[in-house]
Amino acid sequence: MAIIRIFGLLLAVIVGGGTCYGQGWTLSGTVIDAAGDGIGGVDVDLIEPLTGAAHSLLGDLTLADGTFSTTILSPITAGIYSLQLQPPPGYFETSVDITLSGDTDTGNHPLASGWVISGVVLDAFDNPAVGIDIDMRPQGSGGGSALTLSGDTSGLDGAFDLTMPAITGVYEISFIPHSGAHLVETTLMNVFIFGNTTIPAVNLASGHFLTGQVFDSNGIPVSGLDINAYDSVTGISVPLTLDDTDLTGNFNVLIPDASFDVIIRQVTPIPGVEYAPVLFPELDIYQNIALGHVTIQDGFHVTGQVVNSLGQPLGGANFDAEDSAGNRLWISNDGTAPDGDFDLLLPSGLISLEVDPPTLGPLLVTQQLEVAVGPGIDIGQVTLPDGISISGRLVDIFGFPVSSVNVELRDLGTQFLYPTAHENGDLDGLFDAVVEPGNYDLLFAPPVASGVGSMTLPGVSAPQSVVLGDIPLAGGHHFSGIVVDSGIPVNAAEIVMTDLSSGIVLPRIGNLCSLVGSFSIQVPTGTYQMEVIPPQTSSAAAWLQTGLVLEEDLDLTIDLANPPLAVSSLECSSQGFDVSLTWTNPHPDYSQVEVFRDGILAATLPGTLTSYQETLVTSGPADYQVIAIRLGIPSPASNCSLVTGPLFLRGDVNNDGSHQIVDAILILGYLFGSQALSCHDAADVNDNGSINLGDPVSLLNFLFGSGAPPAPPYPTPGPDPTPDGISCL
Incomplete structure (x- = not known):
């Protein structure tokens, strides 16, 4: 001990230029549990109260009996300091203030004990997730105060051993990444704790940031708007944190890597101001996306009532909406009340409404109408007429159901898509579309992950309800890519695929490029003509490729402005x-x-x-x-x-490389005798597809200078340029 103290004093002289501080002072004490027994392995730290800086200590772990005796190695002056005790799992860390003016025995330090919750946090690829903060709350506390925990951060290997109060109960455990991790917070629900517990590995989904700034129609930033994300396929919302616009209208939200419908909407009422929600459909969140300047329009109420053909109110009817440019709109309260009444909040302008019948009840047909939205619009009653059903089951070539297929119907008379509701295939491949009696093409677009391709079932006659049974969908490939114009994504460009073998245009479902120019469709094996049609708002030219072969998954980047030069x-x-x-x-x-x-x-x-x-x-x-x-x-x-084809010289019947009278004689021998010909095409001098008297006459006229030469190939050998029933053996 004397040697250590002398070493500390010498170090102080060297570092302090001759000024002596309190290096070499010894801190001692004992860390105990509630029963008075020592706790070994406790890390002892000495902290500056103002700066939070830790002093360098020698021997800063408690022994097995809980005692510690540590030497201060860094320069220090007399004063009040914070002694921090960080125990192993099973005990809560604590901090006590101590006064130093020399060697100090800090006495006994009792630590509270608790239960140890162990586990590991990983990313989506099973790599350790480092520095993840862990919070615990009683289940159903409604976001109430978190429990006091110790050791609640994952280590370099993603593992954690936190200590919680020893209170039996059902808890929710949240795993909160730091901002630079690009990992999405997740919460385990209904975790029953009644002692030391090891929970299964927790995988955090990868995520990227969606940013932007929201202004009203007057260009004023709007704060307090909520950002929501709904899975583009399932419609299920995902929990987001820090998802409101700030005082300057800015937002910066971490969203899981997937395709989402993102909605910006008003949640907290503002007196005298209502905003219509803003929808960004099918955003592929696989990279950081900056939406830039976003304008949220004032909202206006459109009211009315939905009834059936008998005038009876229909509760549970559902509304969809598009603006005049064909952009889908988000409606927060999109269903009718039990008395059939509805109250929709929409932006001003000409809006197309689709009214879908309730999921249960009589067969009723979807209706579409256009409404000029503005202040105080009541459209009265909307009647849904009676209809018939076209149903079936979508399967692969082995007879297994293909789930969640997008189903559309095209009216054979008008060639327009028919408005239907609840027609898409369910998890068992079953679909059931309600329409008016008529003739329809059925269009099937399966999910990308299904492994089958899209298909058109043409000319289905439905004077009454029809059950089509099993409909097999052939194997397919994932065809994806991005459409840009000089490197800038082209939103709403349309991808049109035509099968070159049949001339059939594949169902145009899900083939509009997203906000970042991406598309993702499922296409059967085959050779196609691919056409990219930019939206009317784009100055880019259309793009066409013929002979696109799809025999495996394919991903393309298509620049409408700069395609490669042709050979x-x-x-x-x-x-x-x-x-x-x-x-x-x-x-x-x-x-x-x-x-x-x-x-x-x-x-x-x-x-x-x-x-x-x-x-x-x-x-x-x-x-x-x-x-x-x-x-x-x-x-x-x-x-x-x-x-x-075979090479020959027309009129050279004996194949000697010249035209002579003997060639005409051989043709006559073939016509009137048993003369065999080695090349019938050579004897068809006038190339009319048959051998007759006209051929030797034509050849003789040529030989004696009064007729035209033989038809090609002439005057050099070659294949027959006009294939017919005559061949050259």
Whole structure:
């Protein structure tokens, strides 16, 4: 001990330039439990009361009997300090004020004990989540005061061993990441605690920040608005924290990685002011998104009553709304009361309303109407007529149900989508659409994760209710991407996919690009023409690619302003059945080049190649397309055509490379005798698809100078440019 004290004094002289502080003072004491027994392994810290800085100590852990004797190594002056005791799990940490002026025995320090709650916090990929704060509250406390805990932060390995008061009960346990973690807070509900407890591993979902600033129609920032997120598929809301706009209208909300309908709405009433909710549909939150300047419009009430064909009130009817640009609107109170009355808060302007019948009850048909929204609008009674049912079950090729399929009906007469409600497939693949009697195309768009493709069932006749039974959906692939214009996302661009083998346009459901330009659809295996149609508000040109082959999942980035240049100087040639294509690459960094024959992918080549050869087994014309891929974006197609088949010289019947009278004699021998011909195409001198007297006459007229030469191939051998029933064996 004397050596340690001398070391401390020497250190003080060196550091303090000769001024002697209280280094080398010894602090001692004993940490005990409620029974007076010592607690080993307690970490002892000495803290500056004003700055919170910790002094350097030597020997700062209690021994097994609870005693400690620690030496102060850093410069210190006499005064009042905070002695912090951080025990192992099972005890609560504490802090006591002590007065120092030299060696000090601080006496006994009793620590309260509790139950240990152990576990580990991980991210979505099972990596340790470090520095996660853990709170506990009695279940049903309505967000009341959190319990006093000790050791309530996860360590470097994500593990925690916190100490809680020994009180049996049902608790909710919240796991709160720090702001830089990009992890979403989660809460375990209904956790029954009656002693030391180990809870299962907790995985925190990844998240990203949604930011923006909200102004009213006069450009004034709006505070106190609530940000809500609803799963785009299930409609289930997710809990968010710090999700209100501040005094300057700004918000910065962490949202889990998924696709959400995000709503900004007024929750706290403002006297004389009502705002219509703002909806951002199907936001893909896989990166930080800045919404920028958001305008929230004044809201106006639209009232009325929904009744059936007998004039009876309909409670539980539901409203959907779109503005004049086709943007979906959010309605907070979108259902009718038991007496059929409704009161909708909407922005001003021409609004399209869809009125869906209750989920239970008689078969009633959805109605659509347009309302010019403004102050004091009462639209009176809305009548839902009686209807018939078109139902069935959607299955894969093995007969297993395909759940949650988006189902739409297109009226064969008008070619417009028919307004229906509750028609989408359920978890068992069952769907049931209520419509007026008529003829319809049924459009099926399964979820991306289903593994099956979209499909159209054309021409379903429904003069009365129809049960279609099982409808198989073929396998499909996830086709996704982002549409930009000079790198800027294009919102609401439409993706139109046409099957080149059948000419059928795939159901146009879920094929509008989101706010960040992304799209995600499920497409059957096949070869397609893909068209990207920008919204009317965009100055970008439409984009077209023919021969897009989908045999696996595909993700594209499509820049409407800067597609890659097409290959140039494309030339096609054939020698019999051998085909050769050559071209020039205007870009040196194509990733690959795709060659299509008659709309079907024939080859995928490295992007540096400028030629392609193949041998065909059938004769006739062939159309080729060459499409280059650069940075994931396909170029426009370059096209050429050729004819393949056996080589011959028309009129050279004996295949000696010349035209002579003997060739005409051989044709006559074939017509009037038993002369065999090795190439019937060569004897069809005038290429009319048959061998007759006109052919030797045409050849003789040519030989004696009064007739036209033979039809191609002439004057050099080649394939038949006009395939017909005559061949060259």
